[in-house]
Amino acid sequence: MDFSVVISLGYVVASGLFIFGLKMLGSPATARKGNMISAVGMLIAIVVALLDQGIVEFQWILGGMVVGGAIGAIAARAVAMTSMPEMVALFNGLGGAASLLVGWAALAPDATTFTLVTIVLSILIGGITLTGSLIAYGKLSEKLASGAITFTGQQIVNTLIIAGVVGSAVMFCIEPANTSWLYAVIGLSLVFGIMVVIPIGGADMPVVISLLNSYSGLAACAAGFAIDNNVLIVAGSLVGASGIILTQIMCKAMNRSLSNVLFSGFASVSNEVTEIDGEIKPINAEDAYYILEAATNVAIIPGYGMAVAQAQHVVKELADLLEANGAEVNFGIHPVAGRMPGHMNVLLAEADVPYDQLLEMDEINPRMESVDVAIVIGANDVVNPAAREIESSPIYGMPVINVADARTVFVLKRSMASGFAGIENPLFYKENTRMIFGDAKETLSKLVRELAG
Amino acid sequence: MNGAEYLLFILMLAVFLGFELINKVPATLHTPLMSGANAISGITVVGAIAIAGNGNQDLAQWLGAGAVALASINVVGGYMVTDRMLGFFKKKEG
Numbered sequence: 001m002d003f004s005v006v007i008s009l010g011y012v013v014a015s016g017l018f019i020f021g022l023k024m025l026g027s028p029a030t031a032r033k034g035n036m037i038s039a040v041g042m043l044i045a046i047v048v049a050l051l052d053q054g055i056v057e058f059q060w061i062l063g064g065m066v067v068g069g070a071i072g073a074i075a076a077r078a079v080a081m082t083s084m085p086e087m088v089a090l091f092n093g094l095g096g097a098a099s100l101l102v103g104w105a106a107l108a109p110d111a112t113t114f115t116l117v118t119i120v121l122s123i124l125i126g127g128i129t130l131t132g133s134l135i136a137y138g139k140l141s142e143k144l145a146s147g148a149i150t151f152t153g154q155q156i157v158n159t160l161i162i163a164g165v166v167g168s169a170v171m172f173c174i175e176p177a178n179t180s181w182l183y184a185v186i187g188l189s190l191v192f193g194i195m196v197v198i199p200i201g202g203a204d205m206p207v208v209i210s211l212l213n214s215y216s217g218l219a220a221c222a223a224g225f226a227i228d229n230n231v232l233i234v235a236g237s238l239v240g241a242s243g244i245i246l247t248q249i250m251c252k253a254m255n256r257s258l259s260n261v262l263f264s265g266f267a268s269v270s271n272e273v274t275e276i277d278g279e280i281k282p283i284n285a286e287d288a289y290y291i292l293e294a295a296t297n298v299a300i301i302p303g304y305g306m307a308v309a310q311a312q313h314v315v316k317e318l319a320d321l322l323e324a325n326g327a328e329v330n331f332g333i334h335p336v337a338g339r340m341p342g343h344m345n346v347l348l349a350e351a352d353v354p355y356d357q358l359l360e361m362d363e364i365n366p367r368m369e370s371v372d373v374a375i376v377i378g379a380n381d382v383v384n385p386a387a388r389e390i391e392s393s394p395i396y397g398m399p400v401i402n403v404a405d406a407r408t409v410f411v412l413k414r415s416m417a418s419g420f421a422g423i424e425n426p427l428f429y430k431e432n433t434r435m436i437f438g439d440a441k442e443t444l445s446k447l448v449r450e451l452a453g
Numbered sequence: 454m455n456g457a458e459y460l461l462f463i464l465m466l467a468v469f470l471g472f473e474l475i476n477k478v479p480a481t482l483h484t485p486l487m488s489g490a491n492a493i494s495g496i497t498v499v500g501a502i503a504i505a506g507n508g509n510q511d512l513a514q515w516l517g518a519g520a521v522a523l524a525s526i527n528v529v530g531g532y533m534v535t536d537r538m539l540g541f542f543k544k545k546e547g
Contacts, residue, residue, distance in 0.1 A: 019474065026482070027482075031485060052502070054503050060517070061521055064522035069526075072529035084538070088487055095527045098527065099497045105520070220494045220496055221464065227500045227504075229500050234463060235496035236494060236497075237467040238470065238471040241467075241472045241475060242486065243487070243490065246483060342482060356545050360481075
């Protein structure tokens with residue numbers, strides 16, 4: 001029996017559900033249902049794909065699905081919310097790898113030039129996504145050094161790799177029967193993925209993850225062309241577009257162009273040391289408590305340091321106690337705080353902070369003047385006033401959360417070392433800034449004890 | 454049907470649609486959006502299924518089986534972890 005009409009219609013329904021699901025992911029109230037709808041779309045697509053007449057044996061399909069599904073399910077259950085960035089990076093990479101394999105498998109002796117080009121593209125994008133994501137995973141999980149890795153001649157090496165990729169891709173399309181070109185494309189794209197991500201430092205990871213997310217979609221899209229399957233094209237390009245939008249948002253939040261993020265580490269921008277007037281005024285948790293107790297409006301600005309210290313739950317406790325004490329408490333979230341888009345929001349949501357208390361930068365900044373105490377927890381560059389005040393600063397022009405406009409600023413910080421980008425932060429020297437040194441979680445626990453007692 | 458023009462036409466429409474859909478997602482949902490979109494990119498599994506079942510016992514079949522496994526991790530893991538995350542998002546009561 002020929003199921004081809006059923007299969008085509010099934011793919012149409014699946015595509016519709018993906019679109020609908022993504023639309024519902026756009027609002028917190030409907031997001032969970034949207035994700036569910038998109039999953040139903042995927043289920044339909046998989047079921048109708050199994051009706052394909054060309055399938056003569058099922059054991060490898062089912063074996064692959066069972067093994068892969070089990071690994072995915074276990075990983076999804078076990079992962080801690082603080083490890084979400086590396087998890088997403090890893091999943092991106094696997095998607096890329098799958099597209100690489102599909103592109104490779106689509107190679108047939110009678111392939112047209114158009115098909116050959118799309119095969120090369122799916123291998124190339126898939127390969128870059130795979131190794132790029134693995135490097136990003138290594139950096140995010142601190143299995144690799146998270147800093148930018150640069151060496152002399154890097155540009156030359158990269159140029160040679162690109163030339164090699166283009167050359168072997170063209171030769172593959174001309175001479176598809178010669179498999180050495182194919183292997184060259186596969187090998188070089190894997191190497192290129194590594195080279196693209198190693199020079200990018202930890203603080204730029206939100207951009208990289210978004211970009212790799214986009215690539216994983218584009219790779220699926222290219223694979224769709226290679227095997228002539230339109231549901232892959234639709235779903236892949238939706239993901240590609242969403243990743244590109246996130247990438248743009250992240251770049252804008254850092255006031256840098258994508259090419260600047262990809263091709264130059266922060267350190268190379270400027271090594272100028274700027275003199276900052278004023279002095280550091282440390283206080284202890286007890287004195288901080290007296291100021292907090294009198295506050296009626298508190299803003300909490302979290303950064304990557306909060307994730308590292310796993311301090312999100314105790315932050316929530318503090319917020320509850322302050323509210324019980326009659327204060328209004330809001331959270332100000334910078335778009336690139338943390339290591340991936342929305343990182344802080346997920347952590348705080350896990351700690352039961354309601355999402356309407358999480359304000360975006362543009363919402364919290366106009367309110368900052370009426371804030372009594374702004375508490376900066378493990379954030380540095382995203383609250384650095386140098387971005388507004390010091391023209392020679394490498395981050396000048398980047399939109400930041402203007403915590404210095406609050407009456408008092410508490411900065412919870414491990415030590416006086418500068419932030420990831422290695423840029424001095426004049427905030428620490430401001431008249432109204434008080435530094436509370438130590439582990440963020442311990443400091444917050446002390447404040448919680450004082451407030452509760 | 455088919456032919457390159459037809460597929461390119463689909464590509465163009467889907468890209469525009471994607472941009473329109475995602476443009477207004479609030480920052481709070483960026484992580485779930487990303488992992489939810491990532492799960493969708495596991496759609497490659499659909500392409501891999503036909504290849505893994507071709508019964509030829511050739512290289513393509515093994516590649517396809519590998520792709521099914523990898524994409525399944527992506528699909529199942531992606532949807533489940535997104536659902537877990539979204540379960541945390543609550544509105545303030547009262």
